[in-house]
Amino acid sequence: MEETTGAFSIKYWAEDDKPREKLMLKGKTALSDAELIAILIGSGSRNESAVELSKRILKSVDNNLNALGKLSIQQLMNFKGIGEAKAVTIAAAAELGRRRREEDTPDLKKVTSSKAVYDIMQPLIGELPHEEFWVLYLNNSNKVIYKSQLSKGGITGTVVDVRLAFKLALEHNATGMILVHNHPSGTLQASEPDRQITKQMQQAGHSLSINILDHVIVTEKSYLSFADEGML
CATH class of the missing domain: 1.10.150 (DNA polymerase; domain 1)
Structure with missing residues (x-):
């Protein structure tokens, strides 16, 4: 007291x-x-x-x-x-x-780069002590029409519901998705589970004609883009 x-x-x-x-x-x-x-x-x-x-x-x-x-x-x-x-x-x-x-984050309606994704998501998840997985839903013009937290977990990771991710995409008529999650440890390296969930999302999106445009790992100070690194 x-x-x-x-x-x-x-x-x-x-x-x-x-x-x-x-x-x-x-x-x-x-x-x-x-x-x-x-x-x-x-x-x-x-x-x-x-x-x-x-x-x-x-x-x-x-x-x-x-x-x-x-x-x-x-x-x-x-x-x-x-x-x-x-x-x-x-x-x-x-x-x-x-x-x-x-x-105070600029209203970045149109995503033109991985840096734009970081600017949108860093204030939300960049400093969290636990891991969260989000999806940005985009239209044909690469404008963000919706964003959603799909999971929240401990420092060791989260469990992502792929079906829910695409259910939301269909509800909002999204044509593209950007996966985003944070690494509380500050490590800018994609883990094997990070790669696996990206692949699962890509496979599911292919059958629905919904493209996975990027997967961005966010830390407090920086980010890693699967698209920039040729990992998609």
Whole structure:
């Protein structure tokens, strides 16, 4: 549970050490990452201010906000001074940031390259701790008319329902499909199961005149395209 005994509240700090007031006076861009996190958690402990606690948390992830956003509630609660309420607040703020990036993604209606696929899907699955398998459904103009998550699994992989994939394709009158899944490990190598599911999809699509245009593996920083690598 949240520690409250001896909490060192922001309202008792010296004027220069009040991040909330600093934000109001100078604007949000004037605050450091630690000061912004301090506003979220509100207080530190008897021997450590909220800013100092925030700096300690950031130091543990090499001051990388993306890495901070991947910490679980339990991992955050392992820091002395961070109880459940504060951990949930940090996690919620990180998720809002992730969703904002997703909404800021350009509306790439027409897919002209594997990079366009990456730009669409990275905000959705690029930073997830588990694996997900998605399909982009395209029309004759290579415009995305629908996208669907087909499976969600552990870090070791997912199970894909081929029949469901093509049922959705027929429902949306798609003429092409792009397979997309993420590798939480960051490895940009196609596994044997990755190759097998691609082949199964191609075989099923052939009988329905629905082309598998690509299979893109997404990581946080980059991607691998089966089409670009001549693997289709």
